[in-house]
Amino acid sequence: MKIYQAVVKEEDNGTRVWKFVLSQWKAIVKSREQMRRCFKRGEVSINGATAEVTRILSLGDLVQINFDGHAAHESIYGREKLDVRYEDDELAVVVKPSGKTMVSFSYMLPFSLSPSTIIGDAETQAQHKETSELECLIKEQGRDNQEEERDDDDGDDYYMLSNISPTLGQQHRLPCAVHGLEKASNGLVIVARTMDMRSTLLRMHGDGEINRTFRVICHGAWTGSEPGSHEDTAPSTVNDNGRPVPADPATLDAYCISDIEVVKVTSSNEAGSISTLDVTPHSPYMGVNVRRYLMAKQHPVVGESGNTKPLKSSRGKGLMSALVRVAFVHPTLKKLIDVHIEEPFKFEQLRNREQKASQRRQESDQDELRKGGLDPLSTYDRMADRPIAYMVGEKDFFDMRFKVSPATLIPRSSTETLVQAGIARAQNRAVKILDVGTGSGCLLLALLMSLPSATGVGVDISQEALEIAQANSVLHDLVNRACFQVGDMGHLEDCPGLSQSFDLVVCNPPYLDSKKVSKLTKTFAGTEYEPPVALFADQDGFGAYELLAACLLRDLETPGPSHIVSKNGYIILEIGSGMGQRVREIFKFLVFEGAYKDKQDTERCLVFAVPGLSLEQKSAVVKSDVDK
CATH class of the missing domain: 3.10.290.10 (RNA-binding S4 domain)
Structure with a gap:
């Protein structure tokens, strides 16, 4: 006290x-x-x-x-008991839960282990308690609110050192973890309960006398062969034969790996396949070395920390790595301590999700091939990067079928949100529609099909894309209500066919960051085959919005009988995830009308209105904005 x-x-x-x-x-x-x-x-x-x-x-x-430092300590760390798998007076093997740092784990230990009979006399125990309280006050200052929010990338390296280094103030704390695990991982931790056992276990740890096995899920079908070989292609069924595979000595951190055993290979919608492995590193090497080796083999562990790669279905699920087995000879009892735990339930959940998604993807792809008149059995290759839509030359969009080619973006279901927003604003009036960056024409033609009295113009910088759009207007018998011409969204005033005013201006601009082309094309399968001009923009992906905004602003400033957007007309824009606020700022000279979400509950399009002001009032608004 x-x-x-x-x-x-x-x-x-x-x-x-x-x-x-x-x-x-x-x-x-x-x-x-x-x-x-x-x-x-x-x-x-x-x-x-x-x-x-x-x-x-x-x-x-x-x-x-x-x-009361002890009571305060217990109120934080004594509420949840750890899973103790082996325990005697000298050592224990305890499960560290996922989401707990090794600092929290260390402070929880005294409240989870049974009292030891050989820690020492009352004076020594009091010293341990006083030291623990002092560490609680000094080393945890400000940590309570931070440690539960922080996700350490390579925590096992840091915490391994923090628990064994005599320079970090933990040499007097008992019980003491001999090695560590990342916050995002769970698994078995060996704990010393006496100072003598601590020294002994650290020596064994450094001398390779402690065996550990990590259960991991990694990208790709693991065979031990080099990625890209015939053996590395995805199997159609789950493989659970438990094949042992030797480590590749030419790979980074190979000297750290004792052996690898394949547990399962499962089909995956995003990665083609995912492999569940049991990896045993040589002691004292830990999880970070396992991840480095697998990353070098181009089979990164699924996760969102260092030396890992996420899957969409695993975001927020932590690291797919768990220390499931430790084995060593007890230094005093001279008996084998061999402790196993089951893999985390989230591992099986991930495999099931990926396999079901892969099956749905395969069925969808094969259905697309049949619609295109191709034989799925002879042409379907799940591992092929080339999009099915380009193989078939067609794609469904808004209950319509459109021709596509590598000159056009493949229509996405999320873009149907723009069609719905446009229909809502048109209210079955005889509106005029301008589609900026029309591509295949799917957006404009879907609107015209839903609005029988509407007419429209589609502009695009690509003549090849416009030829596809024109073919689609013929396909859907909309030639009399739709026309297409070459145009640049930054200079719409130079397009001769845009002398009229439009009630709706719709645009699905490129909004992926051009500085991240390599990363994004790997993240979004098939995008490397689509036209970059339709996908990527500079200025962090906002360049196309700024070009269009500048064009419309110039048009508002220019006196004349008509403008690109009619009085009280609407501009409807597709946006990427998280881009809404900045796009609102870019178009702040317009009136923000609202946002629409797609089927994934992501804000997908924004609607702006041109205020019904006189030209003199519009000029005043623009001048005021420029002065600011």
Whole structure:
């Protein structure tokens, strides 16, 4: 028990006691939650009387806190018990849960293990307790609120050192973890309960006398052969034969790997295949070395930390790596300690999700091939990068069938959100529609098909794309209501066919960041076959929006009988995930009308309106905006 006290001065007169305690002894209570627990335990008093948390202080009041470090420690780390798989008076093997840092794990140990009978006499135990409390106050200052939010990339390296290094203030703490795991991972940790056993286990750890096996899920069909070989193609069924595969000595960190065993190879919608492996590194090497080796083999572990690669279905699910087995000879008892745990349930969930998604993708692709008049059995190759739509030359969009080619973007279902927004704004009126960057013409033609009185123009910088769009207008018998011409979204005023005003301007511009072409084409399968001009834009992906906005702004400033967008007309734009706020800023000279979400509940398009102002009023708005 530590006692702290302070007298209320003029500047704190009228302050509530909880704010005073938090400001005076932040290094002790560390957080608001910890401070509230102090009040709940009755450790705070004013002038000798137990204080309520809302009490208002007066000048000269004596505020005292009798801080019980052990109780505070237990209130944080004693609420949840760890899963202890083996325990005696000298050592233990304990499961570290996913989401817990090794710091939290270390502080939870004393409240999860049974009392040891040989830690030492009362004086030594008191020293351990005092040291632990001191470490709690110093080393955890400010950590309570941060450590549960932080996801350490390569935490096993850091925590392995923090638990075994005599320079980091943990040499007197018992029990002591001999090695560590990342926050995002779970698995078995060996724990020393005496100082002598700590030294012995650290020696064994360094001398290769402790065996550990990591269960991981990685990208690709693992065969041990070089990626790209015939053997590395995805199988159509799950393989659970448990084949042992030797480590490749020419690969980074190969010297760290003892052996690898294939548990399962499962089909995957995104990765083609995913492999479940049991990897045993040589002691003292740990999970980071396993991940580095697999990354070098182009089979990265599924995750969102260092030396990993995510899957869409695994985002937010942590690291697909778990230490499932430890084995060593007990230094004192001279018997084999061999502890196993089952893989985390999320592993099987991931495999099931990927396999079902892969099956749905295969069925969809084969259906597309049949629609295109091709034989799925002879032409389907799940591992082929070339999009099915380009193989068939057609793609469904808004319950219509459109011709496509590598000169056009493949229509996405998310873009149907723009069609729905356009229909809602048109309200079955005889509107005129301008489709900027029309590509295959699917957006304009879908709107015209849904609005029988509407007419429209599609512009695109690519003559090849316009030929596809024209073919689609013939296919859907819309030649009399749709026309197409070459045009640049940054200079629409130069297009001779745009002398009229349009009630709706729709645009699905390129919005992927041009600085990340290589990364994004790997992330989004098949995009390397699509026209880059339709996908990528400079200025972090916002370049096309800025070109269009500048063009429309110039048009508003220019006096004349008509403008590109009619009075009270609408501009409807597709946006990428998370781009909404900045696009709103770019088009702030217009009136923001609302946003539409796609089927994945992602904000997918924004609607702006041209205010019904006179030309003089419009010029004043523009001038005011420029002056700012």
